[in-house]
Amino acid sequence: MKLYDYPQCPFGQKVRIVLAEKELSYELVNVDLRRGEQKRPEFLKLNPFGKVPVLVDEDVVVYDSTIINEYLEDEYPHPRLMPEDSQGRARTRLFEDYADLAFILPVGVLMNEVRKPEAERDAERVRRSREEIERTLAYLNGQLGEQPYLGGEFSVADAAFAPRLMVLRAVGIELRPQWEPLRRWIERLAERPSVQKLEGLEGWR
Numbered sequence: 001m002k003l004y005d006y007p008q009c010p011f012g013q014k015v016r017i018v019l020a021e022k023e024l025s026y027e028l029v030n031v032d033l034r035r036g037e038q039k040r041p042e043f044l045k046l047n048p049f050g051k052v053p054v055l056v057d058e059d060v061v062v063y064d065s066t067i068i069n070e071y072l073e074d075e076y077p078h079p080r081l082m083p084e085d086s087q088g089r090a091r092t093r094l095f096e097d098y099a100d101l102a103f104i105l106p107v108g109v110l111m112n113e114v115r116k117p118e119a120e121r122d123a124e125r126v127r128r129s130r131e132e133i134e135r136t137l138a139y140l141n142g143q144l145g146e147q148p149y150l151g152g153e154f155s156v157a158d159a160a161f162a163p164r165l166m167v168l169r170a171v172g173i174e175l176r177p178q179w180e181p182l183r184r185w186i187e188r189l190a191e192r193p194s195v196q197k198l199e200g201l202e203g204w205r
């Protein structure tokens, strides 16, 4: 298997967690986004959107992190990273979609702002992304309750949140004292070898 990816891409990180959890070996092909390699004709043949990650498994080409993770689950079902019942599967898919849209994106916006010298930051963008992240965290805290992971057992939904949960402190988001289930979940995720070996978080953890 080959994974076309970029170390700092949180969508690629979702897929790398799932590959590690399933103990699948693969060749990592670095697509340098800074040099626009994702828009070269040979890469566009793999993914017409010109984005990483892309997985090539023999003659199967799959792009989009959520669809890649579903393919991996279908093709390599052990260990299971999705519930078997349709209700649980729908819930897992909803959480994964929520991670992509309501968490990965605003944390990315905040990371871009925090990287800039303070005088150059867009205060309104910082305020809006912080607000969205905190709303998401409060919701997740409520959803977790006493469960160790989002759907009870570790799943692709936890894998989707994990990379960006690892950088919260570095972007200045503090967990509220009443978010105890959330804090315990983040600690549990940080202990998983699949999360510990993630590349692209250097300087942020």
Ligand SMILES: N[C@@H](CCC(=O)N[C@@H](CS)C(=O)NCC(=O)O)C(=O)O
Pocket: 006, 008, 009, 010, 011, 012, 033, 038, 050, 051, 052, 053, 063, 064, 065, 066, 100
């Ligand atoms: N929905 C896609 C999003 C992938 C994505 O946005 N990848 C970014 C890097 S993190 C990318 O390749 N950007 C390059 C570009 O848009 O030119 C997924 O889940 O895989």
